[in-house]
Amino acid sequence: MSNSTDNHTELLFWINQNLLEFEAIIQEIKDKGIILNKTSFYPESGGQLSDTGHLVLEKDKKSKLKVKFVEKLNGRVIHYISGKIPSNYKEGLKVIGKIDQERRSNLMRAHTSQHVLSAVIEDNFRIKTVKAVIDEKIITVYLERKITEIELSRALILANNHLLAGMKVDSMFFKKNEIPENIKRSLRGELDKVEHAKVRIISIETLDNSLCGGTHCQNTQEIGILFLDDFKEDIISYTFGDTALERMTSLSLGVIGASKLLASKPGEVVNRIPKVINDLKELKEINSQLNKILLKQLMINVKENPLRIEGIKVFKEDFHFAEKKFVLQELGKLDENQLAIFVVNGPIIVVVSSIKQLAANEVVKIFCEKTSNKGGGSLTVAQASTNNEAEDLKIILEIIKEKMK
Ligand SMILES: [Zn+2]
Numbered sequence: 001m002s003n004s005t006d007n008h009t010e011l012l013f014w015i016n017q018n019l020l021e022f023e024a025i026i027q028e029i030k031d032k033g034i035i036l037n038k039t040s041f042y043p044e045s046g047g048q049l050s051d052t053g054h055l056v057l058e059k060d061k062k063s064k065l066k067v068k069f070v071e072k073l074n075g076r077v078i079h080y081i082s083g084k085i086p087s088n089y090k091e092g093l094k095v096i097g098k099i100d101q102e103r104r105s106n107l108m109r110a111h112t113s114q115h116v117l118s119a120v121i122e123d124n125f126r127i128k129t130v131k132a133v134i135d136e137k138i139i140t141v142y143l144e145r146k147i148t149e150i151e152l153s154r155a156l157i158l159a160n161n162h163l164l165a166g167m168k169v170d171s172m173f174f175k176k177n178e179i180p181e182n183i184k185r186s187l188r189g190e191l192d193k194v195e196h197a198k199v200r201i202i203s204i205e206t207l208d209n210s211l212c213g214g215t216h217c218q219n220t221q222e223i224g225i226l227f228l229d230d231f232k233e234d235i236i237s238y239t240f241g242d243t244a245l246e247r248m249t250s251l252s253l254g255v256i257g258a259s260k261l262l263a264s265k266p267g268e269v270v271n272r273i274p275k276v277i278n279d280l281k282e283l284k285e286i287n288s289q290l291n292k293i294l295l296k297q298l299m300i301n302v303k304e305n306p307l308r309i310e311g312i313k314v315f316k317e318d319f320h321f322a323e324k325k326f327v328l329q330e331l332g333k334l335d336e337n338q339l340a341i342f343v344v345n346g347p348i349i350v351v352v353s354s355i356k357q358l359a360a361n362e363v364v365k366i367f368c369e370k371t372s373n374k375g376g377g378s379l380t381v382a383q384a385s386t387n388n389e390a391e392d393l394k395i396i397l398e399i400i401k402e403k404m405k
Contacts, residue, residue, distance in 0.1 A: 020099045029090070029091060032081065035078055041053060041067060045072060048111050055098075079097075104215065116204060125155070129144075142234060152231060175197055188209065188211070262276065299330045327344050335354065347389055349384050350381065364377055
């Protein structure tokens with residue numbers, strides 16, 4: 001049974017999904033890829049990543065080339081390798097291809113798990129899968145519409161039960177117009193879009209019949225369990241097997257850790273969090289009110305006891321707890337010939353000047369040159385970053401004294 005026509009690459013994995021080593025003839029050498037007359041390498045398609053592995057010339061065991069990516073273009077499979085193709089690789093020569101077993105096994109299990117989950121979701125909630133992205137460790141399923149948390153939870157339990165029950169996975173081949181009615185009725189996939197005269201149907205006992213050209217494991221027990229990784233409306237990401245177990249364990253340890261911090265039981269963490277968030281919001285509001293009171297009080301002191309440099313009033317204070325806009329509301333409108341320098345939340349140093357000969361941005365520029373901090377601003381208001389508030393306030397004062405001389 002061959003699915004090749006003209007110079008199309010014969011796809012060996014169609015018939016034998018467990019064939020990890022094969023012989024083939026080089027049909028064409030491309031710039032960075034090799035086309036063979038047949039291959040067991042799965043080319044990236046249908047959301048499933050491609051196989052990797054290597055090729056070696058039958059007559060030269062030292063000629064091993066790493067296959068890093070495989071794709072199918074116009075029915076021909078191109079095996080891309082790293083770097084230039086050596087000159088001893090010539091059309092007509094026999095090669096041996098070997099597939100990376102671990103990656104292939106992971107992709108087969110991942111892909112089969114997606115058949116199970118998509119079948120369960122469609123059968124129970126009438127939601128079709130429109131796309132799936134199948135990676136070695138994580139699978140993302142795109143549904144035609146939103147699924148609720150309750151539905152998803154139910155689907156994962158059902159899918160896990162099917163996996164653990166050990167259902168057989170088979171491939172069946174039919175001519176497109178000769179698919180038995182009972183299979184056709186439950187068939188997933190779009191038959192109209194199949195270009196070949198022959199179709200492959202992957203069946204999982206009574207659960208699923210899908211049109212599919214991908215690679216699959218032989219029994220659902222090989223997959224292990226499925227564990228939800230992320231979920232938003234119509235997009236579900238999940239892990240399987242050992243990765244799922246690792247993810248479950250790390251999440252439960254996280255929840256146990258969080259429960260200790262919250263002084264509650266692990267099962268109560270989810271219900272406790274909204275209360276903690278609300279408490280935090282209230283505390284922030286109280287803090288903001290207290291800051292405003294503190295700011296007003298400090299502002300009175302600053303305004304009543306200004307520094308005097310060369311006869312002008314300079315208001316200097318550390319308001320690191322306050323937002324810049326609140327301080328500027330108070331100190332932004334200076335009388336003529338006055339200067340304010342203060343630290344605000346950030347922390348940043350702000351210079352406000354109403355003195356014509358002393359531009360705020362000029363003071364900040366000199367400060368930045370001296371300290372290699374970043375800053376800038378206008379003639380009247382300028383600001384700079386600070387790592388050492390007390391020291392930087394002193395430096396700014398020195399600059400101002402120098403300029404005022
Ligand atoms: Zn499939």
